[in-house]
Amino acid sequence: MPVPLTVAAVEALRAQTPGVKHTTHFNHAGSSLPSEATLEAMRAHLWREATSGPMEAGVAAREQIEQARTLASRLLNARPAEIALTTGNSPAWGGAFAALGTWRPGDRILVARHEWGGNLATMRLTAQRAGASIEAIPSDDSGAVDPQALEAMLDERVRLIALTWMPANGGLINPAAAIGHVARRHGIAYFIDAAQSAGQLPIDVTQVGCDVLTSVGRKALRGPRGTGLLYVRQDFLPRLTPAFVDTYSAPLDTNGEPVLRDDAARLEPSELAPALRCGLANALQEALDIGLDNIRARIDDIAQTLRTELAQIDGVTVLDQGRERSGLVSFNVAGQEAAAVQRTLAAQGVSIGSNGVAYTPFDMNARGLDTIARASVSYLTTTAEIDTLLDRVRGLIR
Template sequence: MLDEHVRRHTPGIDGRQVFLDSAGSSLPPQVVLDTVTGHLHREAEIGGYRAAAERAEDLDRVRTSVARLLNAAPGTISLTDSATRSWLDFVTAVDIRPGQRVLVTEVEYHSNAVQFLHRGIPFDVIPSDAGGTLDLAALDRMLDGDVALVSLVHVPTNSGLINPVREVVELAHARGALVLLDACQSAGQLVLDATELGVDGLTGTGRKWLRGPRGTGFLYVRPDIADRLHPATVDGHGAEWISERELRLHQDGRRFELWECDVATRLGLGAAVDYLLELGPHRVEDTVRERAQRLRSALDGLGGVTVRDPGRDRCGIVTFTVDGVAAHDVRTELSRHDIIVTTSTRRSAVIDMDRRGIDAVTRASPHYFVCDAEIDRAVAAVAEIAGSA
């Protein structure tokens, strides 16, 4: 358990609501709120350019903080406006030649999948094993010289499953394929060591488990493959115009960044990452897993409620259905009790939801600041809904 002080540092904890949607957009700690609003006030006083210049070193330190979180070098980090933007920056920079294809998991996220469809990039789906986890034996059979990239979702949007990473990387690299890890739902709740995992790219967002502002994200690129990537979009921040017909791409993470950004929220991302680093990522992971398992076990014991999380290794996302009650109605009824959850629907993970025959699930995601009494209150409310169905 983390200390009570994290609750005191969170303005959104008011004794009334039970917040179980950190997999959507979490409650920021006070330091993040102060950082963002403080910079906006400074922009209003002296203008955006001068305010940004005052914080130039702090902006550079945001990359350093993200790098510390991932056990990576600062030069491998690019700061973006979302996990999706980061993912797109990597995928569009990969040289996928005619005849090559991509492999995706059954839990591929819709924003990722639609890009392959939109761009006409062929992809095959790696099946899951009987427990719902990516089937490593099947992946081994599917890898050949025609696979350019494995798009690996670490934690899906619609369940608490955790996919293996290091094993996927070893198989893919042995066949010459790159691995891009979508860590949108794992960054901030699970310890991520990009160097140890060996992934070629890793993408994340600030607004979920990191407790940062919306409109923030980051991209990690393994240094050994950086020169093989060709950014689809560059400006005068990511490249230097050195003569009339010549440019030079920066050799660090700036090559994937654009000059224009929201400085206030980017500083807020740095504050959120620093807050997590101070708490300790291992401590946070242990607490989040414990919070989720307490909720999952309690829900599993309720009549008329089915926990829908597959896999053997599970994280802070807890999904469930209530017999005879639509997921959105469960969410609405819980909201009347000031219990904040969300839903995951078929459109967000078509392959996985169709395979499991589910249209929608209610998704609860307790962060480390959620206490026992709040989890018990949520369980009692779900029991009431199930009992009234």
């Protein structure tokens, strides 16, 4: 049974994380810091490849590699057959979207105002070719997507509802389950981009009601870059025909005809790095061992402290929205571009992120924002690190 993340427990986890000795890291939403055990899992497999041969090493580590799928299903309360392992969030999301098939003139796609720019780019290329439309769902007075406004927009032409659960440009958490209730009631396909959510929030896909959910290993899960997760609800799978297949996702039968797999791996490429999967498996196990409820509680406490302290600095504006908030803290410093703030802090050993309009164009334009600085926390983040960041931000203003 996971136990609460006490100060001693956090220090123990930090002692097993080499990166905390070298940087004050507030860019966990970009990519977090892996543990020694995750690094060792990758190194050990690479050594097997070097000494036994890559193909032979893959066979020897097959059970360990496949464990990533099983652990991902536990993380999301799904079945292993509903999980595909991918190279990242965007390939997972784009692959599932492409598998929806042909779009027609007049088809409608409804998205939250905070939709990730990469997803919008994918949808727009398809919509422009087909004569379909992409429309933003209004937000409520907290800034979150409004389920009632969504319901009022629905008609028989709506083919997809897409939601970025935790936007990249700040601390908002959208009401994913409430949107899911609307989608299920009307039988409309529902995609969730959970790139920032997996590993930071407890997720139960059966409660959320999504057909497709995508995420990535390198963020809150503290896994390696180049890994991702794709959940496809089993009953929804027949509606997805991949735009690209290979001998793993659609092996040929005795007549030379491709036979699509009957699990989510029909959207999984055969050419994935085994070493990265070994690292992902370890990172998933660590998150489950700590407990997602514990992670959520710790991150929420740290992020709220950081927001409160930043808001008290003259010249700093905290930009987060929503009634429920994540570990992404967005702010701007008066008279300074966010990218310049990021560079200055990096030179002082403090890592943050900065986002432009292209990341979340509907929301940034609606709020009149050109850029935002983003300090994203982890359960690894300490009070001392917050004090360091605050001191450096005060120094920017002085």
